[in-house]
Amino acid sequence: MKLLIVDDSTVIRSRIARILGDARLEFIQVIGMAKNGVEALSLFSEEQPDLVTMDLTMPEMDGVECTEKMVTSNADASILVISALSDKATALKAMKKGARGFLYKPFTDDQLVEAFIELTSEES
Amino acid sequence: MSDISEQDIHVFVDAISHYFTQITREKAKIKGAFLAQGEKFPPTFDLTGIIKISGKFRGSVYFSAPRVMLSRLLLSMHESHLSDEQLLDAVGEIANTVAGNARKYFGENMGISVPKTMSTPPKWSELVVRARPYVIMINWKQYDASVVIDIERLD
Numbered sequence: 001m002k003l004l005i006v007d008d009s010t011v012i013r014s015r016i017a018r019i020l021g022d023a024r025l026e027f028i029q030v031i032g033m034a035k036n037g038v039e040a041l042s043l044f045s046e047e048q049p050d051l052v053t054m055d056l057t058m059p060e061m062d063g064v065e066c067t068e069k070m071v072t073s074n075a076d077a078s079i080l081v082i083s084a085l086s087d088k089a090t091a092l093k094a095m096k097k098g099a100r101g102f103l104y105k106p107f108t109d110d111q112l113v114e115a116f117i118e119l120t121s122e123e124s
Numbered sequence: 125m126s127d128i129s130e131q132d133i134h135v136f137v138d139a140i141s142h143y144f145t146q147i148t149r150e151k152a153k154i155k156g157a158f159l160a161q162g163e164k165f166p167p168t169f170d171l172t173g174i175i176k177i178s179g180k181f182r183g184s185v186y187f188s189a190p191r192v193m194l195s196r197l198l199l200s201m202h203e204s205h206l207s208d209e210q211l212l213d214a215v216g217e218i219a220n221t222v223a224g225n226a227r228k229y230f231g232e233n234m235g236i237s238v239p240k241t242m243s244t245p246p247k248w249s250e251l252v253v254r255a256r257p258y259v260i261m262i263n264w265k266q267y268d269a270s271v272v273i274d275i276e277r278l279d
Contacts, residue, residue, distance in 0.1 A: 008238060009217040011210060015201055022202075057220060059238050084224025089232040105221050106146040 001120060002031040002047060006040040006066065007055035007082070012105075016053055016082070016112065023113045028120070037061025037069075044070050049077060051119065056083040056094065064094055071098030078119050082107065128277060132229075133157055133258050136185070139225040140271050143218060144264050148200045155261040155268070165248055166259050166272045169193075171211055172242045173219030178235030183253040183275035185226075186246065187219040193267035212241040222271060 003020070007013050013033045020028055031047045034040035038060045044052070052070060056063035067079050081094045084105040091102045100122065103115045137154055144152035160166045172188040194211040203210065216239030223236050248257075257274035 009213050009220075011198065011201070011203060011213050011217055014203065014205075018202055057224065057236055057238055084221040085232075085236065086225045086228035087230075087232045090227070105224065106143045108146055108149075 001028050001050040003028050003051040003053070004040065004043055004047065004049040005030060005033045005053050006035075006037070006058070006063070007033075007053070008035050008058045009055075010035075012055070012082075019109045019112050020116065022109070023116075025113070025116060025120075028116065037063065037066030040066050041069055041073075044077070045073065048074065051116075052077055052079045054079050054081045054083075054094075054099065056081060056085050056090065064090075064097055067094060067099050068097040078122070080115055080119050082112075128258075128273070128275060133260070133273060135226045135229040136222060136258075136271055136273050137260055139222040140187075140218075140260060140262055142225065143221055144262075148197065148264070150200075150264070152262045152264040155263050157258060157260045159256040160248075160259050160272070161256050166246075166257055167261070167268075167270050168245045168272075169269060170243065171208075171215045172246055173212075173216035174240045174242065174246075175219045175223040176235075176237035176240075177223065177275050178237070180233040180278050181230070181235075181275050182278055184251070184272075185219060185223040185275065186272035187215060187222060187269065188246075188272070189215055189218075189269035190267055193264060193269055196265055196267070208243065212243065216241045 005013050017030050032043040036058045054063045079099045080101040081099045082103045168188040169190040175185045194214050195206045220239045252274045260271040
């Protein structure tokens with residue numbers, strides 16, 4: 001499965017990739033990383049990923065708008081929102097736009113792996 | 125405008141505490157929380173992350189830490205790149221996480237900006253909206269850092 005990582009923090013992007021590598025989830029291959037919604041949409045269109053991790057607070061285009069556009073373009077893509085915004089309304093808004101999961105920052109390595117296992121088991 | 129309360133400040137204490145426990149599995153010690161004033165004006169360290177707060181609030185949330193603490197934090201995440209750019213990214217992300225987590229309590233009407241970062245001490249006299257911002261001092265692995273809560277409710 002092809003994964004696109006979207007977050008405006010380089011530390012978070014590389015941490016997500018590192019955790020998935022350490023967990024030996026070999027069926028997941030990171031095919032790209034984007035630091036905002038605009039970059040993410042371009043990579044999404046070029047690479048057609050199966051999975052996306054999506055930050056919400058980003059410059060240029062936020063994660064809710066980006067999620068909506070991705071789902072409109074390919075409803076089969078599974079989007080996991082990873083955000084520090086911890087109010088219920090935001091999580092509901094992201095899910096209504098088509099996100100399939102929500103993980104709050106700060107997350108542990110195990111929480112991220114569990115979120116991916118849950119997301120990909122829904123896929124298969 | 126109405127003031128934020130001591131109970132409101134606990135939300136930020138919990139958020140910064142939770143951050144270190146989740147990321148490093150090691151608690152950060154809360155050294156104290158106080159209202160900045162005079163010589164107790166917000167202490168800042170090498171690098172500072174700033175989140176602008178909007179919506180039904182105005183002001184900013186700051187996280188400021190020494191380079192050495194941020195380097196240790198990144199190492200605990202198995203991150204080997206310890207450039208200033210990475211450290212600034214980390215300090216901004218911590219500020220963002222603390223402010224974002226506070227929305228669990230304050231709700232979606234608290235707007236959160238993307239982080240801005242600084243490698244020079246903030247000029248508090250030009251920045252603060254409160255006469256006396258709240259300061260939370262923490263200590264992790266012998267290094268001190270600060271969270272500054274400079275926000276007001278707009279009624």
